[in-house]
Amino acid sequence: MEYKLTFNDFNKSLKRNKLMALKCGDCEKITVPPKMVCSECASTNLEIIQLEGKGKIATFTTNFVAAEGRECEAPYIIVMVELDEGPWIMGNLIDIAPKKVSMDLIGKRVVMGVKVFPGDKYSAGDMARPLFSFE
Amino acid sequence: MKKVAVIGVAQTNFSAAQEKTEVELFAEAALEAITKSNLTPKDIQALYLGNVLGDFSEGQGMVQAFAAENIGCKNIPANRYEGACASASVAVRDAYMWVASGFYDTVLVGGVERAATLGTALATRTFAMFSDSRYEFPSGITFPAVFAMLAHLYASKYNIPLEKLKEQMAQVSVQSYKYGMHNPKAQMKKEVSIEDVLKSFMVSTPIQLHDCCPFSDGGSALILASEEVAKKLTDKPVFITGVGQSSAGPLSNQSEHLPRIYSREVSSKQAYKMAGKTPDDIDVCELHDCFSIASLIAAESLGFFDFGTSGEAWMKGEAGIGGKVAINPSGGLKAKGHPIGATGGGQVYEIVNQLRGDVEPERMVEGAKVGMTDTLGGDGGTLVNIILERGW
Numbered sequence: 001m002e003y004k005l006t007f008n009d010f011n012k013s014l015k016r017n018k019l020m021a022l023k024c025g026d027c028e029k030i031t032v033p034p035k036m037v038c039s040e041c042a043s044t045n046l047e048i049i050q051l052e053g054k055g056k057i058a059t060f061t062t063n064f065v066a067a068e069g070r071e072c073e074a075p076y077i078i079v080m081v082e083l084d085e086g087p088w089i090m091g092n093l094i095d096i097a098p099k100k101v102s103m104d105l106i107g108k109r110v111v112m113g114v115k116v117f118p119g120d121k122y123s124a125g126d127m128a129r130p131l132f133s134f135e
Numbered sequence: 136m137k138k139v140a141v142i143g144v145a146q147t148n149f150s151a152a153q154e155k156t157e158v159e160l161f162a163e164a165a166l167e168a169i170t171k172s173n174l175t176p177k178d179i180q181a182l183y184l185g186n187v188l189g190d191f192s193e194g195q196g197m198v199q200a201f202a203a204e205n206i207g208c209k210n211i212p213a214n215r216y217e218g219a220c221a222s223a224s225v226a227v228r229d230a231y232m233w234v235a236s237g238f239y240d241t242v243l244v245g246g247v248e249r250a251a252t253l254g255t256a257l258a259t260r261t262f263a264m265f266s267d268s269r270y271e272f273p274s275g276i277t278f279p280a281v282f283a284m285l286a287h288l289y290a291s292k293y294n295i296p297l298e299k300l301k302e303q304m305a306q307v308s309v310q311s312y313k314y315g316m317h318n319p320k321a322q323m324k325k326e327v328s329i330e331d332v333l334k335s336f337m338v339s340t341p342i343q344l345h346d347c348c349p350f351s352d353g354g355s356a357l358i359l360a361s362e363e364v365a366k367k368l369t370d371k372p373v374f375i376t377g378v379g380q381s382s383a384g385p386l387s388n389q390s391e392h393l394p395r396i397y398s399r400e401v402s403s404k405q406a407y408k409m410a411g412k413t414p415d416d417i418d419v420c421e422l423h424d425c426f427s428i429a430s431l432i433a434a435e436s437l438g439f440f441d442f443g444t445s446g447e448a449w450m451k452g453e454a455g456i457g458g459k460v461a462i463n464p465s466g467g468l469k470a471k472g473h474p475i476g477a478t479g480g481g482q483v484y485e486i487v488n489q490l491r492g493d494v495e496p497e498r499m500v501e502g503a504k505v506g507m508t509d510t511l512g513g514d515g516g517t518l519v520n521i522i523l524e525r526g527w
């Protein structure tokens with residue numbers, strides 16, 4: 001059975017600032033990132049949709065110790081954002097100095113942009129990532 | 136299903152980077168476990184070995200075959216288990232099932248890792264491989280960052296001021312360091328105060344250096360045997376009476392339950408049900424404290440304390456020896472060390488020794504009859520719980 005929305009297609013869209021997802025024709029739940037089946041009911045009755053890319057910060061951290069090859073990125077802010085459509089996604093946050101963040105961030109409205117991670121020797125190519133800023 | 140006992144148990148010192156190979160580290164633990172069980176390598180019917188990053192630390196794949204041959208267990212089936220930090224616990228559960236089924240009577244299980252040998256940069260990169268590589272690593276996720284986000288979420292969800300939560304987290308580390316001081320196999324042997332923790336280097340807000348377990352080298356080994364065989368070999372068999380295992384997807388897709396790790400609730404329920412036990416029956420628990428906040432989260436999903444209250448429990452000593460449940464009297468991953476492929480074996484090693492009263496008096500859980508292990512791989516992707524009971 002064919003994979004409806006592959007990583008490659010999702011990644012290509014994300015690079016153009018379009019956040020793609022799957023909507024279940026049976027239970028209506030939205031699945032993102034894409035999977036073979038609906039993450040709620042395992043149905044394959046899925047339609048590709050585009051999400052708004054807006055939501056609120058559910059949690060965050062400022063990371064000071066990056067993985068090998070990414071040291072120059074630190075410190076940087078990682079967030080998990082609860083999208084208006086329901087699912088959470090992980091991304092980075094700009095618009096605020098990494099050392100200035102506090103618990104006040106939780107609940108703040110954000111809007112998605114994009115930045116490409118060029119990849120390393122283990123990553124099988126480059127990958128786009130959501131880059132959030134305040135709405 | 137047959138009853139399955141743990142007989143001989145062993146672990147190497149867990150340590151910072153050292154010069155023994157993975158095969159050598161495991162061989163030392165394995166021969167000790169075999170000898171303590173009154174067996175010889177020729178009695179071992181199969182090997183179940185946890186190993187995660189040997190490919191990166193030594194350029195060695197398929198280490199289990201070389202490990203079996205090295206200790207004289209020639210031509211036996213040898214399997215490698217990779218469930219990130221829970222690898223050895225997955226191996227124990229599978230080994231348990233092979234003996235419980237009656238297919239084997241006597242098997243060797245354990246793990247080995249040289250995570251410290253990797254160095255911090257490569258270890259940070261390879262540990263991040265247990266998060267979703269396509270959808271979450273691009274954001275620069277690392278292991279401390281996962282638990283850092285869970286800590287902020289925990290403070291927010293349970294309405295605990297961050298300052299207060301940080302003190303509770305620090306107390307988790309203080310307790311673990313305290314027990315680790317008396318564990319001769321432990322990597323970290325120093326006393327720290329809450330103040331020391333709060334002054335330590337910031338890794339990923341709000342997680343500081345003393346909130347994190349170290350990168351470690353080490354090996355662990357256990358002999359599992361059927362009840363009939365065990366009775367001939369030891370008068371102190373420790374029976375595996377409950378096992379549970381569960382999995383989960385990317386961290387963001389676990390949002391419905393976070394900061395709880397739901398896979399732990401699934402896994403521990405299986406183990407409790409199988410053993411016919413409840414959290415109140417557990418005297419001693421080695422749980423997966425890769426970060427201080429991870430202990431609070433784990434203790435709640437295992438049912439020891441109500442959600443949002445385990446920090447208080449640690450502050451009051453309820454999570455220590457003499458409290459409601461003795462958590463991590465080995466010093467835990469924090470002080471004992473965390474050679475990821477070997478960790479689950481090290482946890483079972485500790486519980487078996489505690490049930491046998493075979494530990495240093497300063498960290499002994501007097502009269503412990505029922506123990507439990509809890510091992511987490513990745514950000515909830517692999518979860519294993521094992522319940523062990525005195526068999527005499």
Ligand SMILES: [Zn+2]
Pocket residue numbers: 024025026027028029038039040041042043
């Ligand atoms: Zn559905």
